[in-house]
Amino acid sequence: MTDLYQSQRAMRNKRQAAMQRGVVAVLDVGSSKIACLVLRFDGPDSFRESDGIGSMAGQSSFRVIGAATTRSRGVRFGEIDAMHETERAIRTAVQAAQKMAGVRVDHVIACFAGAKPRSYGLAGTVDLHDGTVTDNCVARVLSSCDVPDYGADREILHAQPVNFAVDHRSGLGDPRGQAGNSLSVDMHMLSVDRAPIENLLYCIKRCDLELAGIASSSYAAGISSLVEDEQELGAACIDLGGGSTGISIFIKKHMIYADTVRMGGDHVTSDISQGLQVPMPTAERIKTFYGGVQATGMDDRDMIDLSSDTGDWEHDRRTVSRAEVIGVMRPRMEEILEEVRVRLDAAGFEHLPSQRIVLTGGASQLPGLDGLASRILGQQVRLGRPLRVQGLPQSVTGPGFASAVGTCLFAAHPQDEWWDFDIPVDGYPARSLKRAVKWFKDNW
Amino acid sequence: MRPLNRFSKKQSSSDPAPSRMSYRMERLWLTPSFRKIVRVGMPSFLVVASLGVYFSNADRQQAIADKYTEIRRSVEERPEFMVKLMAIDGASAGLNSAIREVMPVDLPLSSFDLDLEAMRKQVESLDAVKRVDVRVRAGGLLQINVEERVPAVVWRGPGGLELLDQDGHRVSALDSRAARPDLPLIAGEGANAAVPEALALLDRAAPIKDRVIGIVRISERRWDLVLDRAQRIMLPPKEAEPALDRVLALNEAQDLLKRDVTHIDIRNPDRPTLRMTSDALATMREMQGIKVNSN
Numbered sequence: 001m002t003d004l005y006q007s008q009r010a011m012r013n014k015r016q017a018a019m020q021r022g023v024v025a026v027l028d029v030g031s032s033k034i035a036c037l038v039l040r041f042d043g044p045d046s047f048r049e050s051d052g053i054g055s056m057a058g059q060s061s062f063r064v065i066g067a068a069t070t071r072s073r074g075v076r077f078g079e080i081d082a083m084h085e086t087e088r089a090i091r092t093a094v095q096a097a098q099k100m101a102g103v104r105v106d107h108v109i110a111c112f113a114g115a116k117p118r119s120y121g122l123a124g125t126v127d128l129h130d131g132t133v134t135d136n137c138v139a140r141v142l143s144s145c146d147v148p149d150y151g152a153d154r155e156i157l158h159a160q161p162v163n164f165a166v167d168h169r170s171g172l173g174d175p176r177g178q179a180g181n182s183l184s185v186d187m188h189m190l191s192v193d194r195a196p197i198e199n200l201l202y203c204i205k206r207c208d209l210e211l212a213g214i215a216s217s218s219y220a221a222g223i224s225s226l227v228e229d230e231q232e233l234g235a236a237c238i239d240l241g242g243g244s245t246g247i248s249i250f251i252k253k254h255m256i257y258a259d260t261v262r263m264g265g266d267h268v269t270s271d272i273s274q275g276l277q278v279p280m281p282t283a284e285r286i287k288t289f290y291g292g293v294q295a296t297g298m299d300d301r302d303m304i305d306l307s308s309d310t311g312d313w314e315h316d317r318r319t320v321s322r323a324e325v326i327g328v329m330r331p332r333m334e335e336i337l338e339e340v341r342v343r344l345d346a347a348g349f350e351h352l353p354s355q356r357i358v359l360t361g362g363a364s365q366l367p368g369l370d371g372l373a374s375r376i377l378g379q380q381v382r383l384g385r386p387l388r389v390q391g392l393p394q395s396v397t398g399p400g401f402a403s404a405v406g407t408c409l410f411a412a413h414p415q416d417e418w419w420d421f422d423i424p425v426d427g428y429p430a431r432s433l434k435r436a437v438k439w440f441k442d443n444w
Numbered sequence: 445m446r447p448l449n450r451f452s453k454k455q456s457s458s459d460p461a462p463s464r465m466s467y468r469m470e471r472l473w474l475t476p477s478f479r480k481i482v483r484v485g486m487p488s489f490l491v492v493a494s495l496g497v498y499f500s501n502a503d504r505q506q507a508i509a510d511k512y513t514e515i516r517r518s519v520e521e522r523p524e525f526m527v528k529l530m531a532i533d534g535a536s537a538g539l540n541s542a543i544r545e546v547m548p549v550d551l552p553l554s555s556f557d558l559d560l561e562a563m564r565k566q567v568e569s570l571d572a573v574k575r576v577d578v579r580v581r582a583g584g585l586l587q588i589n590v591e592e593r594v595p596a597v598v599w600r601g602p603g604g605l606e607l608l609d610q611d612g613h614r615v616s617a618l619d620s621r622a623a624r625p626d627l628p629l630i631a632g633e634g635a636n637a638a639v640p641e642a643l644a645l646l647d648r649a650a651p652i653k654d655r656v657i658g659i660v661r662i663s664e665r666r667w668d669l670v671l672d673r674a675q676r677i678m679l680p681p682k683e684a685e686p687a688l689d690r691v692l693a694l695n696e697a698q699d700l701l702k703r704d705v706t707h708i709d710i711r712n713p714d715r716p717t718l719r720m721t722s723d724a725l726a727t728m729r730e731m732q733g734i735k736v737n738s739n
Contacts, residue, residue: 070460088459088461089461091461091462091464091467092460092461092462094467095462095467095470095471098470098471098474099470099474102474103474103476104471104474104475104476207467208467208468208471
């Protein structure tokens with residue numbers, strides 16, 4: 001675990017260096033598109049260096065100065081499948097964004113959806129020697145969490161302290177300075193497969209960029225599309241992407257659960273392609289123009305030309321009604337949402353005080369999806385769009401860019417993670433010395 | 445399902461991804477320092493370097509310098525700037541020719557080439573010139589206004605006879621005393637340094653002017669007024685004029701100088717002394733009835 005601790009810390013340092021330089025790129029490697037945003041951080045005076053516990057960048061303000069999107073290639077289920085194809089796609093996006101920004105970017109913060117994220121809740125407790133909680137105590141309690149065996153070929157993507165408790169007072173955000181006898185912490189840890197991360201690292205390195213941070217895109221989508229009270233009271237964000245659907249549950253402004261369903265909008269397209277015997281681009285076009293999940297009587301009469309160019313007169317002049325298209329799409333959407341329902345149930349979502357569900361991501365633009373989702377997931381469903389960010393072009397404000405915008409917020413206001421705290425190196429000797437002094441005091 | 449008609453529709457466009465090389469070039473170009481070097485540094489370096497290479501050739505440098513001097517000359521030698529004549533005002537004929545001799549220029553000459561200050565120094569170095577100013581006047585005229593020194597005394601110095609002005613400055617050499625009988629004669633070492641004093645004394649001695657031969661500086665300290673008949677009036681170093689007045693008053697009252705005295709010594713004003721000729725001394729002793737054993 002120290003290995004990962006070191007690498008994550010190195011990434012933090014790089015991010016800090018990038019913020020010092022003022023320019024950092026955000027890369028959303030998705031299954032259907034790759035988006036690159038170039039952020040400029042304004043002035044070093046806006047970085048208030050806090051003393052370890054506070055978020056690293058303080059209240060830094062940033063501005064999007066370059067944005068580019070390109071069709072993704074070689075990415076399946078949010079994981080890199082064909083390295084060179086993906087590398088070229090990343091290069092295209094980064095170059096276009098750089099050109100728009102007019103500056104060269106060297107540091108990139110990436111987010112991706114796949115790699116089978118798995119959430120763990122960890123708990124740790126330590127005794128407080130001097131009766132108050134200090135920075136050192138926080139670091140100690142974080143490293144005292146017993147880490148489950150999450151698998152040899154997996155990495156930890158996020159490890160965030162969610163809740164602190166001093167003695168029996170729980171629900172503390174910042175326990176420093178509190179008086180008590182014991183400090184305990186609840187930590188949320190998200191582990192992912194190592195191979196996709198390494199592939200992504202390799203691709204980014206091939207583009208002469210340095211990785212300054214990495215985030216799960218379901219987490220990023222959550223922080224950009226959930227509004228503040230939803231994050232506070234408890235809500236789930238469903239990021240309906242192209243190759244996978246991300247789920248993240250937030251309460252008290254912390255992510256407590258994240259998962260992905262390895263199905264997304266691309267599967268709907270391939271269903272249409274197979275069901276209607278049309279090539280994928282045509283299927284994609286039909287899905288975006290005529291797609292839906294709720295058939296009405298009108299849709300039976302709404303005929304869609306399946307024009308193609310094969311030379312077979314009969315084949316080229318087929319038509320389908322819109323109801324048929326909806327009939328193809330709806331079962332797949334239902335399947336995806338059922339799967340999401342299963343994951344939410346497994347996570348115990350029904351025990352949260354508020355059970356708000358926010359649908360975002362490119363596939364959430366499907367008409368009628370909120371109705372279908374409320375039938376499957378519960379009544380409190382809304383469609384979400386990412387937060388408005390300064391300088392963001394109009395073309396990238398849609399729900400499909402929720403995770404890209406979320407990664408911007410993640411870059412600007414990173415949440416405290418386990419590796420933001422120093423490992424208490426002086427733990428044992430200082431304690432034993434103190435104990436010896438205490439023994440002397442007690443006996444003489 | 446491939447379309448049969450190849451030309452019916454534009455095929456899917458080629459790969460939009462930049463090549464690795466062009467990506468790197470683009471990134472390099474977006475590097476601010478590189479951009480600055482290419483857009484400012486390199487052109488200025490090229491200009492400087494090409495100029496440097498061009499001018500490093502000695503022949504070219506020479507050619508450029510020649511061209512420059514040629515253009516300069518052609519401007520300087522325009523007739524508007526030429527000085528053709530020299531006019532000297534306020535100098536006697538001898539001095540005039542002397543000035544023309546020492547003047548280091550050959551006219552006609554461009555006024556740019558004239559060093560007026562040097563010329564002024566040169567003319568001023570002549571003894572007979574008290575003050576000079578040199579200027580170029582319109583119409584190509586070099587005007588030299590000279591103020592001559594006026595000789596006031598003849599000095600018989602270690603280097604022969606010389607004319608001095610009233611400040612003691614040398615004016616010119618003199619061949620013989622007879623050439624300037626109108627000027628008083630002074631003699632003695634250091635006499636030239638005290639010419640005003642001598643002139644004042646001679647002025648006081650106006651009543652016996654026809655008897656005065658000259659005035660001699662003794663030990664660079666005091667004066668002897670030399671009269672004809674080998675008479676001398678020895679004056680004190682200080683308060684010489686009142687002393688001379690006393691002698692003149694004595695002369696007025698008792699015709700002292702007509703008597704048989706050789707020296708009237710008034711070096712100590714409290715005790716004027718006369719030195720008489722031996723005949724006069726003998727006569728006086730006889731009159732007083734003093735016998736002197738002269739063996």
